[in-house]
Amino acid sequence: MIDDLQDFTPPPSAPRRTRGRAPWIIAVSLLGVALLATTTLASYLWLVSSQWTSQNDELRAEATELGSELGLAQSQVATLEEQVTTLDGQLDATTERLSDLANEEAHAGDDVEYLSDLIEAYESCIANYDETLSDALRNGYTYSNSNARSVQNDVADYCDSLSEAFDEFVADAG
Amino acid sequence: MTPARATGSLALGLALLGTLAGCSALPAPPPPLPDSFVPAVSASAATSYVSEDGFTLTEHTAYRVRVRTCDGWSTGTAFAIDAHTLVTNRHVVEGAALVTLTSYDGREMEVAEVQSDTEADLALLTVDEELDEWLELADEDPVFGDDVTVSGYPEGDVLTTVTGPYRNMAPEVFGTDPDEVLVIRVTAAPGSSGSAVVNAEDEVVGVLYAVDTEGLGWAYAVSLDSLTTMLDDPGVREPVAEICAS
Secondary structure (H helix, E strand, O other): OHHHHHHOOOOOOHHHHHHHHHHHHHHHHHHHHHHHHHHHHHHHHHHHHHHHHHHHHHHHHHHHHHHHHHHHHHHHHHHHHHHHHHHHHHHHHHHHHHHHHHHHHHHHHHHHHHHHHHHHHHHHHHHHHHHHHHHHHHOHHHOOHHHHHHHHHHHHHHHHHHHHHHHHHHHHHO | OOHHHHHHHHHHHHHHHHHHHHHHHOOOOOOOOOOOOOOOOOOHHHHOOOOOOOOOHHHHOEEEEEEEEOOEEEEEEEEEOOOOEEEEOHHHHOOOOEEEEEOOOOOEEEEEEEEEEOOOOOEEEEEOOOOOOOOEEOOOOOOOOOEEEEEEOHHHOOOEEEEEEEEEEEOOOOOOOOOOEEEEOOOOOOOOOOOEEEOOOOEEEEEEEEEOOOOOOOEEEEEHHHHHHHHHOHHHEEEOOOOOOO
16 A cells, blocks of 8 residues: 555646746736836827827917907908098099099190180281281272272171180180 | 636737737827918019009000190090100191190190101100100900900090900901001090000000990000001101191
8 A cells, every 4th residue: 555655656746837827927927018018008198198288278379369360350451441441432532533623724724725826816816907907098099998898897707706706715614 | 728828818919919009090299380370471462553642554644635736626645655755646636736735633745746657547746754654565465355444535524444345356447547456345435536545454455546436335446566566667657747827
């Protein structure tokens, strides 16, 4: 029985124990690595998230400021548009008035031109009368009553036409 | 290794792999913000013509013409093409003994020299005074449908500006001149003769010289070709200097 017992060699247990720990070590290592990776990832995500949040806050502040500036600018534009419309109307009225004045001046120039012509013609008329009269007085013997009257009538007709033209001009001028 | 442990290790490995694979789709940090969100404004408006008194360039350069002939007087329009030269129609200055110009704002000046074109209904006026502004000639004719503008003094009255479309080229309406003329749809009247016909850039594309007698709103203008020929070739110009018997 003892011999039997001495001869009995139990199976080695140590290698069995070594084989049983290795997967745990690997698993724990893997878990450690995974934990490290997850922590790193979480840190990175937290960092990125805080950067986005910070920029979002910045953009929101900028947008609010731009919005208020836009509101102010729109209100100024509306006011300026009203002023431009008013000034446009005033400018139209001014340019129209200026054109009217220039036109009146140009017409006044036309009238001066016309009246100068008329005065010249009157002068000529008076000179003709004067010449006819002097001629008749100097050379009375060459004039018969009839041709003296004829010359006088011609000059008178011409002078009458000038008077008519002047009357017409006055009537046109109102 | 027992199957249970192997499965556990595999699951862990896969989880780690999955976690690492997720890194490829990680959100990037925000890009830096620009210095300003307000775009730069272009100053293109500064290049266009800005009038100081509400009148356009074409109106600034349009002059009322008063022509005194030996037996009366008439009116027309002329426009400046440089500091001392203006263009109008030949028929406006025909038989002229004295030509006087009035600007849009009422300034008067006498014309020193008149030359008329022997072929087209055009004439060139020279003044001693220095003119402030003038029109440039266009490089090409208008095309069908282009809006053209005419500033002149119809009936010798108030300066009037009208705009209408260009239609086509047609034979000279009175049959007296060899060149074709522009047909445009603008309201004009005697006195508008000699007005510049300008395109949207205020460049001369013709010189108005006739209107239809049926009141349909058509007007006719001497072409850019005829105008450039007169300006370039002194041979087609002859002086106009009527001397009236006193």
